[in-house]
Amino acid sequence: MAVQKSEPKYLKIVNWIKQQIAEEALTVGDRLQSENELSIAFSLSRQTVRQATSILENDGILERRRGSGTYVASTRIVQRAVTMNIGVITTYLDDYLFPRVIRGIDQVLTNNNYSMQLAITYNKVENEMKILEAMLEKGVDGLIVEPTKSGLPNLNAELYKQIKRQSIPCVFIHACYQGLSFPYVAMDDYACGKAAVDYLMEKNHTRVAGIFKADDIQGHLRYAGCAGELKKNKVLLQEDSIVWFTTEDLDSDVVENFEQRILKRLDGCSAVICYNDQIALRVMDLLARNNKSVPEDLSVISFDNSNLATLGPVGLTTFTHPKEELGRVAAENLMKIIHKEQCEMTVKFKPELIERDSVREQ
Known part of the structure; x- marks a missing residue:
């Protein structure tokens, strides 16, 4: 005789909220009872309540507002045709990290009989808009998105709100847009920044420069981690030793000006923290062209442990990126989310340093 499985506890709350909406006891804009009130009413833990409301948030039915509570965002679930296609949107698809991240995604999708619809934004907001519009029109069962210029105001926020309203499951990678409550998987960029400073402090470096990306939130977080740890170690952060750059600064027609800014800001420093391995190799090449060597004249540390880390004359000390694992998770x-199961809203990979030869003891 088959044993009938009991209904998961959180579904009692999920179904009750849906029933309240169906009976118009709750409508768009209404505030839901607090976690504590629902916990008492259903004799369930607050964690179970949170699990239920998170599922309805992912479905676009509820909306959590920081400091205010949880509200009804939609009173209907859009019935979409099943396509067995997943939209995957990344900023680039070069031989840096992206092929391995995509490989991790593809393995899972293939194992679940889904096909991948891949698109590249080249970190341009307009491209992201066109890609999202096309995927919404064509139809996908879910989205995996690397945000475009996540360090700037999100000009495509309305499209992502539409994705919520249409109950299209969506997971971000590498970063997430502020103000949008989608799950995301990323490196712990703040912790990476802290760990970079700790490592340099162990090597007795106290005049530390930094090169960070201004238009991606990873740059902000890595900078914040570095700045916070320098302050903790009572080392003054020299603002004239920090270089902020954007995607456009790497264009060939302006890169010379960018390099001159770097040389000026590195003057007098014993070490530099680079936004990623690509920037680190540019710095090492720039130093070589100016008759300076790594690590004798300047120590260099960066992030990602890409294939570039071993291509230069000096092996790069760098924090590893989870690559396939990040895509898989x-x-x-x-x-x-597609199968209506609970998932972690935020997954952050802790920093893991790969030591090579680009940092020396002071």
Whole structure:
């Protein structure tokens, strides 16, 4: 005789909220009872209540507002045709990290009989808009998105709100847009910044420069981690030793000006923290062209542990990027949302340093 499985406890709350909406006891804009009130009413833990409301948030039915509570965002679930296609949107698809991240995503999607619809934004907001519009029109069962210029105001916020309203499951990778409550999988960029400073402090570096990306939130977080740890170690952060750059600064027609800014800001420093391995190799090449060497004249540390880390004359000390694992976890979480299972809203990979020869003891 088959044993009938009991209904998960959180579904009692999910179904009750849906019933309240169906009976118009709750409508768009209404505030839901607090976690504590629902916990008492259903004799369930607050964690179970949170699990239920998170599922309805992912479905676009509820909306959590910081410091205010949880509100009804939609009173209907849009019935979409099943396509067995997943939209995957990344900023680039070069031989840096992206092929391995995509490989991790593809393995999970293939194992679940889904096909991948891949698109590249080249970190341009207009491209992201066109891609999202096309995917919404064509139809996908879910999205995995690397945000475009996540360090700037999100000009495509309305499209993502539309994705919420249409109950299209969506998971971000590498970063997330502020103000949008989608799950995301990323490196712990703040912790990476802290760890970089700690390592340099162990090597007795106290005049530390930094090169960070202004238009991606990873740059802000890595800078914040570095700045906070320098302050903790009672080392003054020299603002004239920090270089902020954007995607456009790497264009060939303006890169010379960018390099001159770097040389000026590195003057007098014993070490530099680079936004990623691509920037680190540019710095090492720039130093070589100016008759300076790594690590004798300047120590260099960066992030990602890409294939570039061993291409230069000096092996690069860098924090590793989870690559395939990050893609796999993002895709697995998307599958959980599609199958109405609970997934972690935030997954952050802790920093892991790969020591090579680009940092010396002072």
